[in-house]
Amino acid sequence: MGSTSAQHNGGLGRRDVIKRSAAIGLITVPTMSFLASCASSDSGTDNKVEKGTTSEKNPLGVNETASLDFVLFDGGFGTEYATDAVEQYKKAFPKAEVKFTPTQKIQSELQPRFNGGTPPDLIDNSGAEQMDMGVLVGKKQLADLTPLLDAPSYDDPAKKVRDTLRPGVVEMGQFDGDPVWILYYAYTVYGVWYSQTALDRLDAEYPEDWDAMLALCAKAKKKDIAGWTYAGKYPYYLPFSLYPFIGKIGGREVLDAIDNLEPNAWKHPAVKAAFEAYFELFKKGYILQGTPGLDHIQSQTAWTEGKALFIPNGSWVENEAAKTTPKDFQMKVAAPSGLDSSDKLPFGTIWASGGEPFIVPTKAKNPDGGMEQLRIMLSEASSKNFTTKVKSLTSFNGGTDGLTLSTALQSGVDALAKAGDNVLNPRMQDWYAALQKEKIGVGVLGEMMAGRMTPAEAMNKAQEFADAAAKDDSIKHYKHQ
């Protein structure tokens, strides 16, 4: 272990060598202008494939010999539904070569390709490594999908693709004005999830207003069952039932104002009423002990174990919690209970919107091929295939006839039918991810539901965060049309 002291005999000390070599390293660094070329290597000469001939079978005019490059997020839904659709594409265009790449690392794999100007033709931009849609749109990296939406649908040439989709899907793909940048393929129902068996045991129906909700929670508490639990570590799950609750009390405009980051949007009486109602759950001890420290899986497990009755969640929970769900659980989703009879929208008002966002990059070589692939996926057969394989709905309206659905999926279909036109679609989570998750989610809702903030403080804080985001020039701002 012995060490030697630096020599001071005029020779070259170790430290000197290091210092000087670092200096040399700095000098050898090339000039800035050269560096700049690293990020902007090749903004891309236009190297699109030629358009094919348009026909009844090929309404988008896909070049029949051009290859298709398709990157899919390999997540909870797997890849089979996509590979089946790719087979269909190959059948339609036998001369075309399809390069299909499933991955979980969307951002790491595709960011360099976007930067280099050579993105694939179709991307399922989903998962933990999802690329920020707002930025992609803002930087004009995405192709307008309007030609696809106006093309005849796969099953019925008399009907446009646009008219075969569920409510809200087209709107969700828009950011600013008419162009549609994103096509959400899966369709998610958000709301209050519960076990019918657990309610039956308490001799209860799903409560339609808040008094009934509190009464049911009180009843459950006597049997040592908590009323609610939620993903305490990711409190941005709370909005799945809270936002439609606000919308039901005060109407669609309240949520639109929140999305538009309008001044005082969070101070609306409907927000106040909803916050106070949720805070009451905490005050009366109806929230499962320790919930603020649970992550989504832990809270779902506590819920499937019967420790709590209700959990705000989305339709992926059926698959995600499948391992811990008892056979006789009878998982169901319901629209949020209302406050009272003065609510603006009827019971059944629910939040549903697209999931699995598919995009076609502007600089794709074969954008028509990408859109044609999507058109195939939006056929009734492909949609049914998806629903059967992954137990989730697609954006294709219908496509469940003749299928045996699980209780959860069936309850989702029923909830959508009951909601009719009253489907809400708050946009905070796709327009302002940081604001929604870190600020409103963790910083406001999480704190309030843990009892560390009163509803009044929470409203002020939320408004403060929203105002700051509205003022922040580094974020692109959007408005409801």
Added chain:
Amino acid sequence: MQHGKYRFIVGFLIVPLTLYGLFVVWPFVQSIYYSFTDWTGLSPDFAMVGFDNYTRMLDDDTFWSSLQHSLTFALLLPVVVLGLALFFAFMLNVGGRHRKGSAISGVRGSGFYKIVYFFPQVLSIAIVALLFQFAYNPNSGAINSALGAVGLDSVRPEWLGDPNLALWCVMAVLVWSTTGFFVVLFSAGMASIPKDFYEAALLDGANRFTTFFRITLPLLWDTVQSGWVYMGILALGAESFAVVQIMTVGPGGPADSTNVLTLLVYQKAFRDGQAAYATTIGVALLVVTLAFSAIVMRLGRRERLEY
């Protein structure tokens, strides 16, 4: 022999120097350059924006709270970890009762302890973080279950869910997972201290306390110092990122109580599509790290001992 020595040295080092320049210096310069642009990280076009990112950073509350947490990590973790490791290493090598035939020895079973202390080092930090996440589960985790088992049912902290506790919970995990490595490192260092020094000290009637401060620590100083720098970099860098990202509410919460600079860089670059702003925070982190090593080097400078 002074003539031409630089040419001589550079000639030998040309390959490592080029590699160093290409993979270390160049990226640094690049990120400093990008911090003056509005690059999103998702498209090849960007423009120079001057000091906009820096003024924005100075106004960003999240940045300041992250800086504060990172500094707490960098200052506190090395003290705790190295202190514990020195104590354990001393007890394992020198602190035992005197036995016949040897001047010094460790406590009984020291071989066994050495292995046990090293265990956490074998696990990847991601696994450690996951394990502790289960342990901290307020509802059914090991810690609260243990509290319940000894009759403390009323004390059931929310651990990671409580802004006053979360940062300490995260720090405890880092202490647990890194101490073992330094125990082994210091043990190796102590083994190379000649036994005669201890014998002489014992003959003079020195107790364990004096032996430690007068013999062990001074002779181990070089190792402690590099351990300090290493620990500081670890606390500012990847390890702290991993535990915060995996374990905490949000991550970074509750209410920004556990956010660290590395996590903020990650969130800005990969969640918010603001790569340029992320590199700006990266530059701030670089400054903090450099300042930290400069201070440690300065404070730690003392006459080296030859033996």
